[in-house]
Amino acid sequence: MGYSGFRVIKEGLFGQKGWKPVWRDPAPKAEYDAIIIGGGGHGLSTAFHLAKEHGMTNIAVLEKGYIGGGNVGRNTTIVRANYFLPGNSEFYSHSLKLWETMEQDLNYNVMHSQRGLINLFHSDGQRDAFARRGNAMINQGDDAILLDREGVREHLPYLDFDNVRFPIYGGLYHPRGGTARHDAVAWGYARGADQRGVDIIQNCEVTGIDIENGVVKGVQTSRGAIKAKKVAIVVAGRSGQVAEMAGMRLPIESHVLQAFVTEGLKPVIDHVVSFGMGHFYISQSDKGGLVFGGDIDFYASYASRGNLPMKEHVMDAAMTLMPMIGKAKVLRSWGGIMDMTPDGSPIIDKTQTEGLFIDCGWCYGGFKAVPGSGFSLAHLMATGNHHAPDAKFRLDRFRSGVGLIDEEGTGSQHNLH
Numbered sequence: 001m002g003y004s005g006f007r008v009i010k011e012g013l014f015g016q017k018g019w020k021p022v023w024r025d026p027a028p029k030a031e032y033d034a035i036i037i038g039g040g041g042h043g044l045s046t047a048f049h050l051a052k053e054h055g056m057t058n059i060a061v062l063e064k065g066y067i068g069g070g071n072v073g074r075n076t077t078i079v080r081a082n083y084f085l086p087g088n089s090e091f092y093s094h095s096l097k098l099w100e101t102m103e104q105d106l107n108y109n110v111m112h113s114q115r116g117l118i119n120l121f122h123s124d125g126q127r128d129a130f131a132r133r134g135n136a137m138i139n140q141g142d143d144a145i146l147l148d149r150e151g152v153r154e155h156l157p158y159l160d161f162d163n164v165r166f167p168i169y170g171g172l173y174h175p176r177g178g179t180a181r182h183d184a185v186a187w188g189y190a191r192g193a194d195q196r197g198v199d200i201i202q203n204c205e206v207t208g209i210d211i212e213n214g215v216v217k218g219v220q221t222s223r224g225a226i227k228a229k230k231v232a233i234v235v236a237g238r239s240g241q242v243a244e245m246a247g248m249r250l251p252i253e254s255h256v257l258q259a260f261v262t263e264g265l266k267p268v269i270d271h272v273v274s275f276g277m278g279h280f281y282i283s284q285s286d287k288g289g290l291v292f293g294g295d296i297d298f299y300a301s302y303a304s305r306g307n308l309p310m311k312e313h314v315m316d317a318a319m320t321l322m323p324m325i326g327k328a329k330v331l332r333s334w335g336g337i338m339d340m341t342p343d344g345s346p347i348i349d350k351t352q353t354e355g356l357f358i359d360c361g362w363c364y365g366g367f368k369a370v371p372g373s374g375f376s377l378a379h380l381m382a383t384g385n386h387h388a389p390d391a392k393f394r395l396d397r398f399r400s401g402v403g404l405i406d407e408e409g410t411g412s413q414h415n416l417h
C-alpha cells in the first residue's frame, strides 16, 4: 500500500477502514540466504538495503521482542553529521545524506526535521576546539557556522548567558542537524524491507549460532533452528551476549543511558541544543514535550532503566542552562542499553567465522547512523568488501591498537566516556 495525501483524505472520508498492517507476520522458513539478528534500526536498515541495492530478498530479520522495542524506539532522536575524526566524519556525512532522501526512499513520513543543532561553548579553549571541528565538517562537505555569544542569543534567547560557572561564549551551529520520529524510522524500514520480500519475524530470540569448521551454518532460535550461509549480529546493547554464542569476546561494555520528557508545552525550543560541559542536551518534540538527556549512568548493566543520581545531575544541568525549565513537569524517564566501545566509534566488520558479520559499538549515537550503517553492512555482506565511508570501522583495531578512532578524546578507557 502506497501512502499519499490523496490516500489520507480518502481514508478520512471513509472511516479509516482501508489501512492494512504494514508488514506481514510470517512463520520462519527452514533456510534463508541471510539472517539478520536484531530488528532494531540497524538490522532493519541492513535488510532493506540488502534487498534494495543488492537484490537479496530471501532474508529474515529475527527480533526477540517487537519492532521498535529496543533503542531505536528509546533514543532522543538527534540526527547530525558533526563528527570530527577521519573515519567517523565521512561515515556520518554519508548517513545524513541518506536521511535527507529517506522519506522518499521509504514512502514513509519519519518526521525528519532539520531544525538545526547548536553545540554551546564556554571558554576560549572550547571555542578553538569547536572552530576546528567546524572546519573539519566543512572540509567533509557538511555545514557548520561558528556563532559568537550574540549569534547564539539570536537563536536561543532563553538561555542563561551569564551563569557564573558556564557563561556562554558562543556555539557551533549545524543547520542540517535535527531530529526524526524514532519509531517511525523502524516502522518505515520494516515496511520497506517487507515490501521487498524480507521476512520480519518478531518474538524470535536467537539462542545459539551454528558454526562448523569455522563457517557459519545458521542459528538456533526460540522458534527452532534456521539455516543460512550469512548471519549478521546487529543487536546493539546485547552485542556481547550474542557474540559470545559465536565464541567471541567483544571490546564492548553495555551501559545504561537515560532520557526524559516533560508534559506537552507550546513551541518554545525550535533547535537541538547541546550543553556538553554540563552533560545536557534538549529538543522539543512535535507533541510539545521537551525531550532531554545527559551522559551514561557509568556502570555496566542490562537494565533498561537508570538511577536517581544521573537524573539529578541532568536536571541540575538543565536548570543551569535554562532556568525557565524548572516550571515544566517531567512526565517520564526511561533508559536503553548502550554498546560502548573503548574509542567511542563503531564496528562494522566480518568476523573470524566465515559468513558471520557484526555491526555494533554505536555508543550513544547510533540512531543517526541507522541509514548509513544498514547501507554499509548490506554492502559488506553482499560484496565481501567495505563501503568506503565505513572502511575504518574494523574490529581488529582494538587488538592491534592501529586505527583507533578516538572521537571522545578520552583514550581507550571505557570509564572515561
Ligand SMILES: Cc1cc2nc3c(=O)[nH]c(=O)nc-3n(C[C@H](O)[C@H](O)[C@H](O)COP(=O)(O)OP(=O)(O)OC[C@H]3O[C@@H](n4cnc5c(N)ncnc54)[C@H](O)[C@@H]3O)c2cc1C
Binding pocket: 037, 038, 039, 040, 041, 042, 043, 062, 063, 064, 065, 066, 068, 069, 070, 071, 072, 073, 074, 075, 076, 077, 078, 079, 204, 205, 206, 207, 234, 235, 236, 237, 238, 242, 257, 258, 259, 293, 334, 335, 336, 337, 338, 362, 363, 364, 365, 366, 367, 368, 369
Ligand atoms: C536514552 C537514549 C538516547 C539516545 N539518543 C540518541 C540520539 O539522540 N541520537 C542518536 O544518534 N542515537 C541516540 N541513542 C543511541 C541509539 O538509540 C542506538 O545507538 C541505536 O538505536 C542502536 O541501534 P539499533 O536501533 O539497531 O538498536 P535496538 O533498537 O536496540 O536493536 C537491537 C535489537 O536486537 C534485539 N535482540 C537482542 N538480542 C537478541 C537476540 N538474542 N535475538 C533476537 N533479537 C535480539 C533487541 O531486542 C533489539 O530490538 C540513544 C539511546 C538511548 C537509550
